[in-house]
Amino acid sequence: MTRTPPASSSGGCAAWSSGPxxxxxxxxxxxxxxxxxxxxxxxxxxxxxxxxxxxxxxxxxxxxxxxxxxxxxxxxxxxxxxxxxxxxxxxxxxxxxxGQRGMVDVDAQLPALLSRAEQRGEAVSAALVDIDFFKRVNDTLSHEVGDLVLQRVATVMAGAVDEPATVARLGGEEFVVVLPGAGAQEAVARGERIRAAVQSNPWSELTGELPVTVSIGVSSTPDGRITSAALLSQADRNLCAAKRSGRNRVLADPS
Structure with missing residues (x-):
């Protein structure tokens, strides 16, 4: 997926190409x-x-x-x-x-997983998870606290899903969860479990009065007959819809 880079806070860095x-x-x-x-x-x-x-x-x-x-x-x-x-x-x-897995792991795992699912006629789902208003944590508290929140969210997410699910960080405040064998209904239920676990975590020791919640977009294939890029793109669209709908919720493919 294409990620939009954050706006630079510095206006004149083109000179980097000239050397160190x-x-x-x-x-x-x-x-x-x-x-x-x-x-x-x-x-x-x-x-x-x-x-x-x-x-x-x-x-x-x-x-x-x-x-x-x-x-x-x-x-x-x-x-x-x-x-x-x-x-x-x-x-x-x-x-x-x-302590977090990254997108390279998912890029290596997901195509093989979908191929195997297609051969066996098994379902596969993916969920994209975005921390709501994460910039507010960095700006109000500090980047150090922001990093601790990222690590805690990753830990909470890993504890909320069962094997053989994979939790990996995409970058920034976004994560992906790959759910082998999970159809659409089960994937939404697992996404809701993640959302509830993050919301109910005792955050006050890290963020004070700032709440920490996540928005989740889920996409599923019943038989693996989809590319990894298409599966993640649909999950990304559902994530955007979840954020537009008010955040702290799980949205999946239209039934």
Whole structure:
């Protein structure tokens, strides 16, 4: 799925292409790399991010909680550029920092899962989960608290679904849940279980009076006869509809 990069807070970072003398902050370079991804300039996006993840800069970024996000963007650039081995190593590094699986795992798993489901005539569902008003957490509290919320949401979600479901972070405040063997009705029920678990979690110790809820879009195939991109795109449309309908809810394909 195509993700829209966040607006840059800095107006003049084009000079980065001239060499390492650019003084752009890590969030600015991550934004530049996301724009390069949207333009299909995958190798350039990788080169933009590599200076941020060397040993010396990584220590500084880890203290500012930027490194996992930068690594997710780097892995996407490497994957889209065909460097799957490097992308896998980058994802492993990100997982070691955040304890979360990433989109590379889903990209590797979902096509094979759908193929097997088609052979067996089994259902497969996917749910996209977005934390409601997450920017408010970062802006009102801090990015450090935001990262703790992301980790807690991932833990709560993993505890709310049964094996062999897979929970992975797409990037930002969005997650995907892959549900092998789950038809539409069961997938909605599992999505509702996730939504309720997140809402009922005791958040006050982290966020004070700010609530933490999620919106969820679910899409299903009864027999695996769909591409992974189409399945996730439909889930994305349902997620957008859930957010437009007021958030903190689960919406699925029209019956």
């Amino acid at each position: 003398a650019c003084s752009c902050a890590p969030p600015d370079l991550d934004t530049i790399a996301r724009v390069e991804l949207l333009q299909g300039r995958f190798e350039e996006a990788e080169r933009t991010l590599l200076p941020l993840v060397d040993a010396s800069v990584a220590r500084r970024d880890a203290e500012g909680n930027m490194l996992p996000e930068v690594l997710l963007t780097l892995a996407e650039a490497q994957r889209l550029g065909g460097a799957l081995d490097r992308a896998g190593a980058t994802v492993e590094r990100c997982q070691a920092l955040s």
